[in-house]
């Protein structure tokens with residue numbers, strides 16, 4: 534019998550794998566006056582862009598689908614891979630549909646990529662987005678409101694609709710319902726991981742990178758309805774939280790290799806931007822202030838976000854407990870400074886709390902997974918046998 538959930542996954546996979554952005558080109562044809570606004574990981578305020586009649590598009594580089602011919606020559610060898618493949622995509626025309634690109638302040642590499650983009654594509658709008666690292670509403674909040682107004686002003690100069698409070702309220706509401714659907718999917722993965730694989734959820738969520746919020750929500754809900762009908766039995770796998778893949782994404786086959794090694798990934802930080810805010814953003818009188826407050830007060834812990842006096846690792850331990858995970862796998866992109874600088878502190882916190890953990894690094898175009906599969910398999914066996922990794 535055919536599985537309706539698989540047909541949703543196939544549609545999502547087609548969107549993810551086609552690096553020429555077919556959904557974006559279709560949107561542009563249907564909205565000839567609309568701007569397409571790309572953005573690099575992790576997070577930008579997508580509702581702000583939608584409210585201006587524009588389409589936000591998350592750019593995750595070229596993965597393992599593109600040979601880097603020219604992209605390497607723009608960057609030193611000892612940095613991660615995503616800027617090279619993003620430049621390569623730009624130079625070969627695959628990102629031509631993007632009228633503007635936003636570069637959020639998550640690390641020096643993204644900042645440098647923004648500068649490179651401005652030189653390579655002077656006709657396109659290229660904007661640096663300075664996300665606040667002060668979480669006092671009167672300081673960082675005010676700053677972030679100004680930053681969003683500045684971005685809105687630049688988009689208007691390129692032809693976007695002026696930002697209106699009611700349109701922003703509606704866009705925030707659409708993003709809330711999309712996030713609620715993703716949260717339901719995440720909950721199902723935690724409670725019945727045998728019913729929905731992490732690799733399937735990965736594709737269905739990532740497809741939203743190029744879709745308007747309402748369209749993506751419909752896809753996630755269709756998938757949820759279908760997997761709930763699936764016949765599935767519990768499997769004796771080890772439950773793991775995967776940490777560190779919030780920006781450059783691992784090759785899809787690497788996620789599959791982890792699953793085949795006996796691990797259920799019950800929580801992860803893939804495509805963190807679509808889940809960056811916990812819970813609903815209220816429909817306040819002042820919606821731009823509501824967006825700012827939500828980022829300050831309910832933004833998820835991640836390596837590029839200052840945590841002030843909070844205890845490093847406490848957020849991760851909370852996620853391990855909430856997902857009833859048996860252990861943690863650190864999977865960071867090679868040379869990813871934010872992830873790799875955070876990792877020792879997170880490992881220390883896990884060791885202190887008695888949570889087993891292991892780690893490996895990847896590049897988005899890594900082609901060999903056998904070693905990682907064996908490592909994850911050994912980790913899973915150790916956790917099953919002794920409750921801790923050796």
Ligand code: SF4
Pocket residue numbers: 613614615616639640641642643780781866868869870871872
């Ligand atoms: S993978 Fe890490 S170092 Fe590279 S751009 Fe992303 S956050 Fe920055």
